[in-house]
Amino acid sequence: MNLDRLIHDQTPVIPTAEDHGLANRWYTDPDAWVEERDALFVRGWACLGHVSEVARPGDIVPRELMGLPLLMTRTKAGALNVFHNVCRHRGMRLADKPCEGRGRITCPYHAWSYDLDGRLRATPHIGGEKIHEIAGFDRSRWGLLPVRSAEWFGLVFVNVDGAAAPFEDVVAPLAKRWSAWSPDRFAVGGADCRWELEIQANWKLAVENYCEAYHLPMVHPGLNQYSRLGDHYNITRQGAADGPDAWFAGQGTRVYSLDRGPNRQLPTVPAVPPSLMRVGEYIALFPNVLLGIHADQAFALVLEPRAPDRTVERLFLAYVDDAAEDPAYAATRAANLEAWQQVFAEDIFAVEGMQQGRRSPGFDGGAFTPLMDAPTLVFHRWAHSRLQNGATV
Numbered sequence: 252m253n254l255d256r257l258i259h260d261q262t263p264v265i266p267t268a269e270d271h272g273l274a275n276r277w278y279t280d281p282d283a284w285v286e287e288r289d290a291l292f293v294r295g296w297a298c299l300g301h302v303s304e305v306a307r308p309g310d311i312v313p314r315e316l317m318g319l320p321l322l323m324t325r326t327k328a329g330a331l332n333v334f335h336n337v338c339r340h341r342g343m344r345l346a347d348k349p350c351e352g353r354g355r356i357t358c359p360y361h362a363w364s365y366d367l368d369g370r371l372r373a374t375p376h377i378g379g380e381k382i383h384e385i386a387g388f389d390r391s392r393w394g395l396l397p398v399r400s401a402e403w404f405g406l407v408f409v410n411v412d413g414a415a416a417p418f419e420d421v422v423a424p425l426a427k428r429w430s431a432w433s434p435d436r437f438a439v440g441g442a443d444c445r446w447e448l449e450i451q452a453n454w455k456l457a458v459e460n461y462c463e464a465y466h467l468p469m470v471h472p473g474l475n476q477y478s479r480l481g482d483h484y485n486i487t488r489q490g491a492a493d494g495p496d497a498w499f500a501g502q503g504t505r506v507y508s509l510d511r512g513p514n515r516q517l518p519t520v521p522a523v524p525p526s527l528m529r530v531g532e533y534i535a536l537f538p539n540v541l542l543g544i545h546a547d548q549a550f551a552l553v554l555e556p557r558a559p560d561r562t563v564e565r566l567f568l569a570y571v572d573d574a575a576e577d578p579a580y581a582a583t584r585a586a587n588l589e590a591w592q593q594v595f596a597e598d599i600f601a602v603e604g605m606q607q608g609r610r611s612p613g614f615d616g617g618a619f620t621p622l623m624d625a626p627t628l629v630f631h632r633w634a635h636s637r638l639q640n641g642a643t644v
């Protein structure tokens with residue numbers, strides 16, 4: 252794979268005046284939120300988090316997927332599971348915060364407890380005081396309900412309705428595109444590889460802003476000094492309207508710098524060919540994860556929509572082999588995290604400003620210019636294709 256192939260190995264997308272964006276209600280209306288949750292998150296594969304969040308046996312992490320309570324667990328044997336975070340008895344939410352070193356998940360209501368494989372293990376007082384079993388109640392039928400899950404690039408993906416095409420098929424075009432960077436070589440370390448922020452904007456605006464390089468000169472003047480707008484190219488991958496294959500979009504740069512200034516240079520993936528050493532690609536894998544890859548580092552920004560106008564973003568920075576943990580790279584990691592924090596923080600006013608603009612009847616989906624907005628249009632086409640279902644989108 253070389254740069255030329257990357258630039259041309261994609262769906263050519265040229266926006267026209269006929270293309271229209273999603274209506275404002277998809278950014279502001281709580282009813283649209285539920286419709287969107289089912290169409291864009293529940294029926295396909297969405298990103299729930301990073302495997303490093305549930306790294307050790309006994310880790311339990313509750314997470315919401317557009318309001319649906321889910322739970323990630325790591326068993327003693329090292330398996331990662333995802334369940335609905337709800338007790339099978341009377342529907343109490345089970346975990347409300349991350350825990351570690353747990354052998355069981357105990358419901359805070361009547362104390363039924365489940366092991367981290369989901370099996371129901373104890374039902375205290377079910378037959379009266381101090382009687383913990385009762386005829387006619389078969390525990391083996393009342394384990395936690397599993398949610399279909401898959402792992403790729405260190406990320407945990409879920410398909411809540413269980414009916415989507417296999418994840419490996421869905422992600423195949425992106426996995427192939429990025430095979431030269433060997434995504435398996437990257438690992439996320441400790442606190443200096445993570446960041447979390449909350450924005451007062453719809454999650455889709457974070458995706459849209461990520462898809463384009465157009466705002467570089469205005470929003471990221473520092474970045475634009477060494478990786479200018481003209482150094483970027485569009486990435487557009489359009490799947491079939493209702494097909495299983497991946498849709499993704501974003502942009503790439505031809506002038507990524509491996510120079511760490513006064514800090515130690517980071518190791519690079521040995522397999523990256525010279526033609527890609529200075530390439531960086533920034534791709535939104537729909538619906539909700541923003542990915543970046545380079546020869547010496549990668550990252551994922553996982554979007555957790557909390558409300559139509561509120562989104563939590565979790566950043567995971569990954570380095571090659573042991574550079575994620577090695578103290579020798581601590582100063583480099585700290586400086587690199589700070590650099591990304593600055594870039595992502597610069598974007599906040601833009602997405603929050605667009606959220607405010609979505610309250611205006613003077614905006615009806617906007618314009619997609621022929622060159623700069625092609626990746627953003629791919630995202631809108633993807634959303635349209637899944638939301639249509641008779642609705643006005």
Ligand code: FES
Nearest residue numbers: 338340341358361
């Ligand atoms: S609701 Fe969980 S034990 Fe009753």
Ligand SMILES: [Fe+2]
Nearest residue numbers: 460470471598
């Ligand atoms: Fe930006």
